[in-house]
Amino acid sequence: MSVPEAPARVPPPARVGDPLSAVDTPALAVELGAFERNLARMAQEAADAAVRLRPHAKTHKCSAIARLQVAAGAVGLCCQKVGEAETLVAGGIGDVLVTNEIVRPSKLARLAALAHRARIGLCIDAEDPATAASDAAVAAGVTLGVLVEIDVGQGRCGAAPGAEAVALAARVSALPGLRLDGLQAYHGAAQHFRTARERNDAIARAAEMTRETADALAAAGLPCPVIGGAGTGTYPIEATTRLWTEIQPGSYVFMDADYAANETEAPYEHALFVLAGIISRREGHGVVDAGLKALSGESGLPLLWGVEGGRLTGLSDEHATLSLPAEVPALGETVRLIPSHCDPTVNLHDWIVAFRDGPGGAHVEAVWPIDARGAVF
């Protein structure tokens, strides 16, 4: 009745000190200059707006990066899965919010067990999961923080704002083992609305629903110290409302081609690349060794970085085809691709190679395990 031993993960594609050209391909890589500027910029913006910064670990799935975010001033991390929370707590993060609905008792028991070692919260949008979370917390002898999630326009999870959310909050506050912390009000789709006006309008409507619900909680005598939400595409709007107390951006550390297509108000730099090796070459045409197993494809083609006149022309399981008008890059050389969508691209890789561009050429400074890769459970 047993299951075979888990095989080892794939080996790291680089060693510290390697020149970037020696990194085995394909490999996920982050340029540390841009990455560090992105970290500092978001920390400063949160401080200026007097909101707490709780970066989203679903983007990087890497406890080494989570620790750098906390060192830069984040109050803790958020994530989407219990498996990610387990990785973050094992990696030394002391405050983790699962910004998602967790309903299966076995998952709630794992989450409650973590609360012996860290401050743990989750989102709830219905009464049965509230009861199940309470049961798990009581069984473990812990308290779980709860944000009642409201649907502010995403049309995905979330109780209806107003009376339904208030009734659920009252239920949560009455259940043992749960601590009502407030509301989760996140509009995921709005992050990718292309124009500033669309994003402003969507968040203005979300703010209206959130404010009504917060006011109704106050009128019912229910606490609401935390209102969480906001991603990389909209956080400057939420931050100016003085309504959200915690912002949860993830993609700002890396950025991607999809976010770059937004009319962006708070520019962050592309820091994330997939390094790919040219395995076939003829005049005007090249093929690299990175396809859909190294770069997620649902948001369109990745961008080719730093090759004048060059661009991707196709992406299949294990290859990308390139239009390459000049003689360089040549067969065997490495090119950098900017992922079209950072979160699912990172989840394809077991390692992230941290390098720094500089006058002496790009060199590897660290190789971080993506320790929550595959932690979808």
Add this chain to the structure above:
Amino acid sequence: MSVPEAPARVPPPARVGDPLSAVDTPALAVELGAFERNLARMAQEAADAAVRLRPHAKTHKCSAIARLQVAAGAVGLCCQKVGEAETLVAGGIGDVLVTNEIVRPSKLARLAALAHRARIGLCIDAEDPATAASDAAVAAGVTLGVLVEIDVGQGRCGAAPGAEAVALAARVSALPGLRLDGLQAYHGAAQHFRTARERNDAIARAAEMTRETADALAAAGLPCPVIGGAGTGTYPIEATTRLWTEIQPGSYVFMDADYAANETEAPYEHALFVLAGIISRREGHGVVDAGLKALSGESGLPLLWGVEGGRLTGLSDEHATLSLPAEVPALGETVRLIPSHCDPTVNLHDWIVAFRDGPGGAHVEAVWPIDARGAVF
């Protein structure tokens, strides 16, 4: 200068004997009845057509499945990456062909090292990689089999059919450590052409180029015992030409929604599912815990299996939204999703849960590690 220890892979989502409802979600799962019929059907078709069957491991990345394919009559496996070849050889497969261009000397050295333990081949489409492969084989004291890849319409890798391919084959046959085995003539794009006529036309043109090249090799006195190619979407066409000697289908073991959209001549059954748990539910609407990190999204939405009137309406990083007209499935229950594209979906997961539908309900019979998951290098 060191790199941290690799963290463990995620734990298996099920135990042998579990009912399917107890499998933790999301999880990749294969229904063994359909899977075994697919294995047997392809083995029979290859035997009937008198072509050798060399299934493609890029689909399943799982040495347990590779061993079942060999047990069902396959002559060996093919794969796309040296890391996959290493996994297959470690898993007991004695004959592995890398149907791809390998040009980096460090990769060629790893491939040559495998040839001490198994019969190893690769594809070559240019002179410099031929020299590099020869150097690696000589250094390791082994012989590598070589198929000269020709571009028969895919527009990706491959030498030009005819004179260019013959010159390259002559070079390969003259280099120490290399054994010229013949030609690789694969038209990947044709697999997904929707109509039988489009697929027939594409493979007819591919056959013409392949025959010309094979005739030219014979005229030059160069051996060509193997002509490889053909996938799940077109292999009945290649098989009837009496030209291809080895077919390399991968997806037939699992199938997916994309292949199902073809006018199919040789029907295989959907055997692959992602099991997903419903985490939020209201009238007509549901949300499951499987998104782009459990199901690749570049080929459109997955299909919802076995829920009358139900369908997917969206797929985001960690969620899929469903239209669910009836009261069942309810909150907390598990549904089956049919991936839109099997290869990149499998590569997201570390385990595949093998279960069997039957009168006593579905139960888990095995849990296989996807041991080449992430082996893109």
